[in-house]
Amino acid sequence: MPFAVYVLGVAVFAISTSEFMLSGLVPAIAADLAVSIPDAGMLTSAFAIGMVVGGPPLAVLTMRWERRRALGAFLVAFAVVHVVGAVATDYAVLMVTRVLGALACAAFWAVAATAAIGMAGENAKARAMSVVVGGTTLACVAGVPGGAFLGQHLGWRAAFWAVAVLSALSVIAVLATLPPSAPGPVARVELKPLFSKPLVVAYALNALVQGATFCTFTYLAPLVTEVAGLGAGWIPGTLVLFGIGSFIGITVGGRIADARPLTVLGAGMAALALGWAVLALTAGNAVVAVALVFVQGLLAFGIAPVLTSRVFYLAGFAPTLAGGLSTAAFNVGNTVGPWFGGLAIDAGLGFRSPVWVSALMMIMALGVFALIPKNSGKNVRRRVDPGRARSTHG
Template structure:
């Protein structure tokens, strides 16, 4: 595995920490800025919306730049937005910084996925992507709980400063180790030709499934803190522990997808999707039982990321003829789900309480399963 892939995973860790850590800080942000918890949840949706727009837009704008220049510029702006966000008392400005940070995060991830897919043979795409997504799972295991601990001890602003700080070494690594020229030996493909790839059902199917699965993940994950403190009745310090357990599970899921996703994608999607649906429903039913919450958080983390990672690899393979835009398609798809999930979760939380988002997550997975069963298997092979 090329060393540059590991170094890019370090940067993805920093950005993943920023994207996910607000799940453990929503109550603190809401109290500090005098807003409701569902309104604070919009910060997660705003980040995801920025990534939806930013993935194709930033990839298109920078498609003729070198990977080193592109990734460095994106990271510099990302760091600046966190510094501004940490200093503001305005919810509107904080929301704006999250959107801009998301635009650059989206561009970074889109270019990273495209670069990685060009560095390895087609039969090892899932394994290479697993290394990159390992940065995301490490964010869930260490970054997000760490951010929650920092937030509980020093306030949510300190957590924002921490993300900016850990992004600096990632920036240095990117500036030193990423390629100065576009990877791959393919002749340049026009942007119009790359966008035409989106017409193919074989690409649209895994992209749509990815949006539904990620929507379910973020719908539940964003509202884990209220589930833990309101349904289970545990104290706020228990929130980082549950988030860490979910992160450990996600690491197992990404490893599984990386190890077996290239050869057994259909099996992972069928078995994993069914178990994922049962798991979210069970968590809603047993949300008052601490042992069940911890156990199911582990299982759901593993299943969510095993299925999601497999769908990312499937979409990258299906978009092979769009070398500079393939990563943006996958990034935008996942973040459509990441934007819709917290919004639906907020509505469910406001109307049905802390377990409402868990029921919505189960429904989204069911929708994905029905879509999968209604479409040719070749779309996700």
């Protein structure tokens, strides 16, 4: 695997830390800016919504940009908005920085995924995506707890400064290691194949699986304390355990997904559906609940390389926009999953109910999976434009 792919994974670690770190900073931000905790929590929702709406149009606008410069520009923008956020004394200003940061993040994801796929080669797309998406799992293991630690000891602004520094360092690394590439095609060339049935199925699976994952992950704290009966001190450890499982899962999944994509995807989704149901039934047993948190993290991110790389196998000459739509689908799930879980809790169904929602979403995902033709058990190897192939391999 080219070293530059790992550099992209490190950059994703920086931006993913920003995406998720507010979960541990909301009370401090609310107190400092004199807003309610729900209002401070909207900063997380604003980021997710910005990711959903920003990915596809920004992918269109930047398709003709040289990839290395585009990635550098997005990371510079990401660093700048975090500097502004770190010194913001007004809630509205901080909200604007979150939206702008989300737009830069969405654009970076779309181009980074395309660049990683191109550098890895035609038969290693899933492995390349496991490296890039692995930056997100590392953010769960180290970045988010690190942000919470900084917030507790140096104030929430220190976490924003840390992300700005990481982003700036990533700019240098990306510009130094990525090979130059030719500009992408005009947008109309990539638009045609983007809404074929196989790709729509791939987007839907991405949204449903991520929605199921983040539905339970968002409400893991009350599940651990109120249902499993563990103390609040177990919450960080449980979140880290989920992250460790995710990292192991994505590492292993990336190595086997290219050869047997649908086998990995189908078996993984069935196991996830069963695991969420078992967790909902046994969450009162602390040992079983904690063990299943690790297993579910492993399974959820174990199939992530298939979910992301399949889009690129199917997209043919439309990698950039397909990457933008895949990013949007991921964040649709990241947004609606926790929302559905919150509705279940508000309906008085208890803190187990988000886990049941996760199981239901996985059953829906299995129904969508059944729409995939039986003869597509191998990843489709599309013809590659020779000019693009040369540019992406340096």
